Amino acid sequence: MTPYSSFLFFIILGILLLPTMILGIMGKRLRYYNVFVSIAVLALIFSGGDEGFYSLVIFTILQLVLIKGYISYRQKKNSSLVFYLMSFLSILPLILSKILPFLAVDNWASFLGISYLTFRAVQIIIETRDGLIKQQLSIYQLVNFMLFYPTISSGPIDRFRRFQKDEEKRWTPEEYKELLYKGINKIFLGFLYKFIIGYAINTYFIMNLDHIADGRFSYHLLYMYSYSLYLFFDFAGYTLFAVGVSYIMGIRSPENFNMPFISRNIKDFWNRWHMSLSFWFRDYVFMRFVFLMKKKKWIQNKMLVSNLGYILLFLLMGVWHGLAIQYIIYGAYHALMMTAFNYFETWNKKHKRWPTGKTMTIVSIVITFHVVCFGFYLFSGRPFQ
Amino acid sequence: MDFKEKVLQVIAEVCEDDVVKEEHDLDIFEAGLLDSFATVELIVQFEEQLGINVPITEFDRDTWNTPNAIIDRLNELK
Secondary structure, X not given: OOOOOOHHHHXXXXXXXXXXXXXXXOOOOOHHHHHHHHHHHHHHHHOOOOOOHHHHHHHHHHHHHHHHHHHHHHHHOOOHHHHHHHHHHHHHHHHXXXXXXXXXXXXXXXXXXXXXXXXHHHHHHHHHHXXXXXXXXXXXXXXXXXXXXXXXXXXXXXXXXXXXXXXXXXXXXXXXHHHHHHHHHHHHHHHHHHHHHHHHHHHHHHHHHHHHOOOHHHHHHHHHHHHHHXXXXXXXXXHHHHHHHHHHOOOOOOOOXXXXXXXXXXXXXXXXXXXXXXXXXXXXXXXXXXXHHHHOXXXXXXXXXXXXXXXXXXXXXXXXXXXXXXXXXXXXXXHHHHHHHHHXXXXXXXXXXXXXXXXXXXXXXXXXXXXXXXXXXXXXXXXXX | OOHHHHHHHHHHHHHOOOXXXXXXXOOOOOOOOOOHHHHHXXXXXXXXXXXXXXXXXXXXXXXXXXXXXXXXXXXXXX
């Protein structure tokens, strides 16, 4: 059963979470009962047969061995080669799951949520390398973090140390009531976003575009804007469910969206859209790349370093979505937009030609909106059909 | 120059703005003085000029957001 896709799922979840809420309001520890809820919901999600239950089990065991092995190793030694090898092995199942469909073989490596789970695992390896995770982690801690069911299928991508703080916390009744209130609020907002607005845009507009549009150009233009809005409401709706359920479980999963359509420029957009993913790439790809270049003094030119960083980040992000042409072009498009903006920003810092003020802010927002929508149009794959 | 002044000097150099020397509680990310690229620059400068190693993953924008906060964090890592 796909999470949050049917009312049956919500009903079952509501019944399972009832004791969690009662325990929370009474100020009792949530973790023991939550383990039971997690196992029940994971069984519900993965029992359908198409979600790749066995691949998930093998994947989890592999990641546990890699992480526990690397923490033990890192307590004694710190070779870069071992770190890169471990990171590669951790990403390998994801790479396989992306490549196998092109080899026309059964995609045995894939399962629901593999892209998101991989990032949670790799992140632990990176933080161990940086010396932020020193103590050995228990199987319970790792499995609980990696297979946290509210966010298993499509994120948000949480960070281990942040997750752990919430997980170990014993909420007071007042604190828990606040969490519960916020959680339920989010879930109902999610219904509005995903099942009312998103559904309406898709069913009444996008699916009827053949009758609404009066030509190829207007068809594609209307598709571009309606798909962008649909994508936002559908994904933001899902995220509200995932974060809302996390809150009820006593975990404050990070947010993914912060009003992305009022971004003032493309850089601002990536601080507002799919934030847990873009921040992951920012912290673990872009900043590490820039740091390496500066530290080793391989490239001196600032502009070149940051632009190469953006190109690397967005091409990887594109491929992460899948190896289909639309995702690669989507990544390349955003890499191009970011580097172009980078040049513009540096130039404008010197010459101050772009006027400031309310009107110009609105102009910037409108321009960014169109640039972003064109990106989603590429992402949708419609231009390549 | 004491430690605090040294840190402020480094932040001001990287932000290319002396305002951080005056307003010690200014949120440098919200003010648009620091982005992820400049953050790396800052981390490299801390290492080169102050000899303090800050892992990139340690630099959390919620706890390293003002000059005062940065001084506190660096004092912890010293």
